[in-house]
Amino acid sequence: AQSVAQPEDQVNVAEGNPLTVKCTYSVSGNPYLFWYVQYPNRGLQFLLKYITGDNLVKGSYGFEAEFNKSQTSFHLKKPSALVSDSALYFCAVREGDSSASKIIFGSGTRLSIRP
Amino acid sequence: SQTIHQWPATLVQPVGSPLSLECTVEGTSNPNLYWYRQAAGRGLQLLFYSVGIGQISSEVPQNLSASRPQDRQFILSSKKLLLSDSGFYLCAWSRQAGPYEQYFGPGTRLTVT
Numbered sequence: 179a180q181s182v183a184q185p186e187d188q189v190n191v192a193e194g195n196p197l198t199v200k201c202t203y204s205v206s207g208n209p210y211l212f213w214y215v216q217y218p219n220r221g222l223q224f225l226l227k228y229i230t231g232d233n234l235v236k237g238s239y240g241f242e243a244e245f246n247k248s249q250t251s252f253h254l255k256k257p258s259a260l261v262s263d264s265a266l267y268f269c270a271v272r273e274g275d276s277s278a279s280k281i282i283f284g285s286g287t288r289l290s291i292r293p
Numbered sequence: 294s295q296t297i298h299q300w301p302a303t304l305v306q307p308v309g310s311p312l313s314l315e316c317t318v319e320g321t322s323n324p325n326l327y328w329y330r331q332a333a334g335r336g337l338q339l340l341f342y343s344v345g346i347g348q349i350s351s352e353v354p355q356n357l358s359a360s361r362p363q364d365r366q367f368i369l370s371s372k373k374l375l376l377s378d379s380g381f382y383l384c385a386w387s388r389q390a391g392p393y394e395q396y397f398g399p400g401t402r403l404t405v406t
Contacts, residue, residue: 210392221299221383221397222337229392268337276390278344285336 180205180273184284191259191291199254199287201269210272211252212281213243215265222268228252239263259291295320299384299398306405312357312371314401316384319365324386326367327395328359331381343367344389379405 181204191197203209210229214222226237233245243254252269269284296319306312318324328340339352341359349359356375360368367384381402385395 212394214397219381219400219402221400222385222395224394224396227392227394266335272392280339280342281387281395283337 180209180271180282182269182271182282182284184267184269184287186287187285188288188290191289193261193291193293194258197256197259197263197289197291199267199269199289201252201254201284203250203252203269203271205271205273207273209252211243211245212270212272213237213241213252213254214268214270214283215239216268216286217265225254261291261293264289264291295386295396297384297386297396297398299382299401301401302399303402304404306374306403308376308405309373312369312374312378312403314369314382314384314403316367316369316398317365318386321365321386321388323364323389325389326361327385327387328367328369329383329385331383331400337383341369374405376405379403 183202185200212227213225215225216222225241226235226243228235228245236242241256243252245252267287267289270281272281298317326343329337330340331337341349341351343349343361346361357371381400383400384398387393387395
């Protein structure tokens, strides 16, 4: 069965510094990987996804993620953090592309950017 | 472009009362539809998903039910609410087959008192 893990409940970064939010996954076939962001009392917003091809995926708001097949990881990164990046971040994996395949979400990582 | 709506935005209901939350999607046809519950601002629990009108799959046995009376309408219901039904309810849609992401609605905050 597919699964996804976010090992850090919280990540604290100073504004202007690079940030990384970690994600590892487990699937039996080819993974489709996603990152979402959630601001307080809002729905999740899609940031980026990896399907195939280039291991470095660029997304919204200056975020990017690096797919590493050997380490089964898909870490979210940003070169220079903003205070407005403070939010809850979810990694997700979808195994297969049939209409019945579901997306499994990680438990979330709270990112806090201090001024 | 596609949009997804949920209402109401907030709801306070007494224990034992019925529930009906509605989700509608615009700008696409034959989407997959999903209901999630999020407790304490943390992880998401998939409650129901639907791949077509009248087709509902339940992920966990519980006090809730779902229906899809129209292609782009998804309803979450309960006959008698429990305190444990409190939470943040999120509806989402995705395209059918393919490596497609889900898009989420703004959510409904339900407090059962």
